[in-house]
Amino acid sequence: MGWKRALRVGTRRLELFLISGETITPFPYNDPKNFSVGHAAISPDGKTLYFVSDRPGGQGGADIWYSVRGTDGSWGAPSTAAQASILQMMKCSPSSSQTARCLSPAKGMPAWVG
Numbered sequence: 001m002g003w004k005r006a007l008r009v010g011t012r013r014l015e016l017f018l019i020s021g022e023t024i025t026p027f028p029y030n031d032p033k034n035f036s037v038g039h040a041a042i043s044p045d046g047k048t049l050y051f052v053s054d055r056p057g058g059q060g061g062a063d064i065w066y067s068v069r070g071t072d073g074s075w076g077a078p079s080t081a082a083q084a085s086i087l088q089m090m091k092c093s094p095s096s097s098q099t100a101r102c103l104s105p106a107k108g109m110p111a112w113v114g
Contacts (some may be wrong), residue, residue, distance in 0.1 A: 014038030016051060029067065029078050031055070036062075049075060 014036040016027035027049075030037050039052040049067045057080060058065070064081040 016040050016049075028075060029055075050081065051078075053078070 013032040015030040015032050016037050018025050018027060027037060035053055035055040037051055037053045037055070041050045042048070043050070047069045049069070051065055051067075052062050053065050054062045055065070055078070059080070065078040066081050067075040067078045069075055
């Protein structure tokens with residue numbers, strides 16, 4: 001009975017929020033009525049935001065996407081990272097470190113990538 005009740009509650013989707021000092025603003029490409037955006041990592045130079053989303057236009061399911069910060073500080077339209085060679089072989093939570101720990105290896109790949 002409990003799981004049937006949970007199904008009636010509805011889907012809850014993830015969103016990203018950007019924090020600068022005391023200001024919190026939603027990521028401009030959130031669309032919680034249609035898809036999730038979450039599990040973010042930012043590049044060491046602060047210019048590229050990587051995240052996982054099930055938004056349309058990906059390879060299916062949750063894919064890794066990225067958005068590049070423009071010179072005016074705004075984030076550009078997301079692009080799928082599916083063309084990157086390592087991401088073609090597996091899907092995992094993004095990481096800006098040189099070693100990414102894969103949370104859910106796909107296609108028989110190892111759990112660690114260096």
